[in-house]
Amino acid sequence: GESVGLHLPTLSVQEGDNSIINCAYSNSASDYFIWYKQESGKGPQFIIDIRSNMDKRQGQRVTVLLNKTVKHLSLQIAATQPGDSAVYFCAENLAMDSSYKLIFGSGTRLLVRP
Amino acid sequence: ETGVTQTPRHLVMGMTNKKSLKCEQHLGHNAMYWYKQSAKKPLELMFVYNFKEQTENNSVPSRFSPECPNSSHLFLHLHTLQPEDSALYLCASSQDGTTQETQYFGPGTRLLVL
Numbered sequence: 001g002e003s004v005g006l007h008l009p010t011l012s013v014q015e016g017d018n019s020i021i022n023c024a025y026s027n028s029a030s031d032y033f034i035w036y037k038q039e040s041g042k043g044p045q046f047i048i049d050i051r052s053n054m055d056k057r058q059g060q061r062v063t064v065l066l067n068k069t070v071k072h073l074s075l076q077i078a079a080t081q082p083g084d085s086a087v088y089f090c091a092e093n094l095a096m097d098s099s100y101k102l103i104f105g106s107g108t109r110l111l112v113r114p
Numbered sequence: 115e116t117g118v119t120q121t122p123r124h125l126v127m128g129m130t131n132k133k134s135l136k137c138e139q140h141l142g143h144n145a146m147y148w149y150k151q152s153a154k155k156p157l158e159l160m161f162v163y164n165f166k167e168q169t170e171n172n173s174v175p176s177r178f179s180p181e182c183p184n185s186s187h188l189f190l191h192l193h194t195l196q197p198e199d200s201a202l203y204l205c206a207s208s209q210d211g212t213t214q215e216t217q218y219f220g221p222g223t224r225l226l227v228l
Contacts, residue, residue, distance in 0.1 A: 031214070045219070
């Protein structure tokens with residue numbers, strides 16, 4: 001079926017610690033995944049993406065890991081800062097007849113404690 | 115800023131009103147999208163336009179009527195809405211909607227139907 005879900009609705013971390021946000025997807029045919037960050041009062045903001053021919057991709061302070069065997073995606077944030085507090089969504093890019101459709105998970109709220 | 119703007123940012127309307135939401139993208143993209151984001155559901159795709167042609171209507175009620183006069187502008191016309199239509203309406207754009215690509219979101223219009 002078409003579903004992307006997040007394991008934890010809320011994650012609280014100490015400032016400076018690393019954060020790990022997890023996501024499970026169900027469509028084994030999907031081969032492109034995106035992580036978005038949504039701050040209060042704003043639209044989702046692109047963070048990082050990964051294609052299925054990769055297991056890991058790194059950005060600035062963020063790393064995305066993809067485990068196709070168990071259909072699991074994670075977002076790691078290094079040295080978490082107060083500005084990282086937001087809701088994080090994973091999205092699965094699903095091929096339709098002639099286009100692609102983003103299927104979003106329900107989101108995880110990240111709270112950073114000072 | 116993502117290059118996608120939406121107006122108005124907030125809207126309160128009665129069930130008998132007619133209003134329109136506007137989206138404009140300055141990214142040179144050819145695909146545009148409307149999403150609905152409510153409190154307890156993942157982002158829901160409503161409509162997709164690709165090169166001004168509607169390519170997806172995700173079983174949206176007819177009280178929502180999209181319009182795409184050109185690749186840079188997208189409207190969502192609202193009439194006789196219900197209180198359960200209260201939500202954040204997000205516009206997004208992508209390069210051409212036919213390949214795996216990132217969608218860039220606007221800030222959204224927060225709609226309250228009384």
